[in-house]
Amino acid sequence: MRVLMTTDTVGGVWTFTQELAAGLLESGCTVSLVSFGRLPSPVQQDDCQRLAGMHRERFFYRPSEIGLEWMEDNQTVYEEGASLLTREAVRFSPDVIHSNQFCYGALQLAIPCVVSAHSDVFSWFRACRGASPPPSHWLATYRETVQAGLLQCSAVIAPTRWMMRELAQAFELPQRCDVISNGRTVEAGSGSPRKMCAVTVGRLWDEAKGIDTLHTLRSPIPILVAGSTTHPDARRPPSIASATYLGELGGDQILHLFQSSSIYLCLSRYEPFGLAPLEAALCGCAVVARDLPSLREVWGDSALYFEDTRSLQEILSALAAAPELLAAARESAHRRALAFDRAQMTRHYLDLFESTVAPSERAEHAA
Known part of the structure; x- marks a missing residue:
């Protein structure tokens, strides 16, 4: 399966997508990763070079400085990002798009698009400030682009039931909504003495x-x-x-x-x-x-x-x-x-991706 995945270089979404991309590559998929927010740091560049070195010809990375939908200057974020992703889709020919930003669920492409909901502005405000965000042109743009992405995507995924409920308080959700826990696989360490800190x-x-x-x-x-x-x-x-x-x-x-x-x-x-x-x-x-x-x-x-x-x-x-x-x-x-490992997360996402692809396309992919 060929997966076109988006990420951002600002927060934890980067770690999530690196882990999922690694799991998909280990499962035999080919992955094209496109980042938004700001150009990657040297460490993030190293992350991608490591994946490319381990999975030659099956991992591609395209960085960009296009902003994120929650940033203050968000007026042209969707248009700029959609243009980049459309070009990449033409070049890469994905079976499925996995967007880690809401707005790209609205991409006008004949390709299934799954959106992962990592956080949103409205639940952030409720948790941090105990109120809804004040009305503004920025917020109106955010609400409009997020809602369009949610209604036009093939499915929306949240890492917890709590996040899905919070999202439903502010937005209308698509028919298919699933919870898939995040996963991580790391070594526990050498067993050397730990500091009391x-x-x-x-x-x-x-x-x-x-x-x-x-x-x-x-x-x-x-x-x-x-x-x-x-x-x-x-x-x-x-x-x-x-x-x-x-x-x-x-x-x-x-x-x-x-x-x-x-x-x-x-x-x-x-x-x-x-x-x-x-x-x-x-x-x-x-x-x-x-x-x-x-x-x-x-x-x-x-x-x-x-x-x-x-x-x-x-x-x-x-x-x-x-x-x-x-x-x-x-x-x-x-x-x-240990229950939240890369393997379980990858398996659930792969099952979801497969279910969004039309039967004829699945048969072609299998052939």
Whole structure:
């Protein structure tokens, strides 16, 4: 199967699409990946070169600087992106398009298009600010392009039931809506001694990531923070107070950080799934997470949940004082994380892709 996939270079969608692309390639598919948002970083370029080196003639990457539908300057995003994707579709001849932006569900091509819903502006505002976003020309454009993509796509996928319900509050959804959990496959590490420290990873400028929780936290253990401080629209990130800022790390550096740490802090106020805590748990960290319905759906009883700074401090103090409690939390998180692997995610997406292709096209593909 030939899959034309979109991604963005700004957030966690990049990690998701790298993982799914790897799974599809391992399954024998051919993948063309087109990125939006901004030009890829050197680390992201390396990610794609690694896939191209492992799967010669079956992986192609086309970067672009075309914006994303949620960015402030979104008036021509769809038209520019649709033009690029149409040209790529002519060149690549995909069996299916997998868009990780809503708007490209409206592509006027005779090719099935599956849209993955990773987040949306309306649920972000409800979670972070407790209200709907204020009316504006930008918001009207966003709503219009997102709604068009959702109604014209072949299917919409969300990583959690929570995300699908949130999306349905703001938009009319297509007839086919499925939930497919994100997946990740990483090594747990060498088993070398871990530092008694907590780590968190995220865009420091994004209030959804809850980094400001660290302002008044009196942690009994060191806290390390990694992530971008550069907002696409040049907003300033918050201070991280007494935590240690490590900068923006590459994928391998982040995994090494997880493999040498004991606890992952999921501080997010808005987290439709959460790839970073999944990666950390696979690397052997305990997961301490804000008590959100989406995170409860993913982690069940395998994470420790906090509601405010005080309860977070109490959990960290308990883990620091009781090695057996920390060991049990690490084991529970790791066992749960193993259920969300690349293989299960790829299998479900492949089944979905196959079901959207017309029977005659499936027969031609099989031949």
